[in-house]
Amino acid sequence: MEKFKVNNREYTVDRLLGKGKGGYSYLVYDEKNFFVLKQIHHEPCEYYNFGNKLQAELTDYEKLKKIGIRMPKMLDVDMENERILKEYIEGETIYELVLNDKMENAYIDQMKNMCKLLYAANTNIDYFPTNFVVNQEKMFYIDYECNNYMEEWNFENWGVKYWSKTPEFLKYVEEHS
Template sequence: MFETGHGEACSVNGVSYKIKKLLGKGKGGYSYLAVKDGKEYVLKQIHHEPCAYYQFGDKIQSEINDYRRLTAIGIRMPKMIDADIDKERIVKEYIDGETIYELVARDQMDPDYIRQVKAMCELLYPAKTNIDYFPTNFVVHDGELFYIDYECNDYMEEWNFENWGIKYWSKTPEFLEYYKEHM
């Protein structure tokens, strides 16, 4: 994690990016909004903090492998620009927009976004793959839904969208409990 975030320089394979702000922290890393030559990117720094409910192997290689897997399946997501294996950093395209989480919290969820995630499922399930359907992992840009994480796993019915993810795509008790704990 970068100490100050804003204005700090960060190198990825010898290319310097200027950190603008922290976008969020996930199970595997910190994501920052970064700038190079006037263009915005997401720079993800892998972390090794414990996660009680998820087991990791080689996190950086998993990110790369998952990106390749989801690209082959045809999931709409940001392009991976670079990966620095030694420093455990990834640079990816920045998709500007609001997350599904933000839209649900403000009662601005459009039913078309559910249709779009189900269309992703129609690609994922035959490929025996699940993604992390938590609403912070999805951004809407110009009406299109993007999966902005690269995490994916072998398909398990209990973790598919219909059995787990949907619980967080509206103001369900599960969503409200999470929202209350993370306000």
């Protein structure tokens, strides 16, 4: 069993949840609970420039918290090992719901309400559907990435292309299956 430490507390890896531009996310557990552990990586990303990835996560988390975005709590940060421990939100991702024909209009409505808060704060998030989990009919943004608002990258012009079985979504599925 693979294990990670976050500030000298040990967690056992259940499974890899996914790899993003900034890190690998794992479902981990201790003797009582499940968590998400994000291990920052320094692999190149041809379409995105980072400064200090860990500091960006911390800054973005605080900004989104202030805006009022529903997301998992950040529980601990290990600066030395570049690890973040987050609350685990159980549920299916929007990506899985679209893929399995279980997507509901209510989730688009929740996204539009989230966008009202974000746009008023001159902010975009990563609207890709793997970054959203539904738990008890409530949608959570499970990433912390955010950027200054740009119309071409807002939900209506970019994100929505992946929230139903569009040609863009189906191409992504084909390339990543």
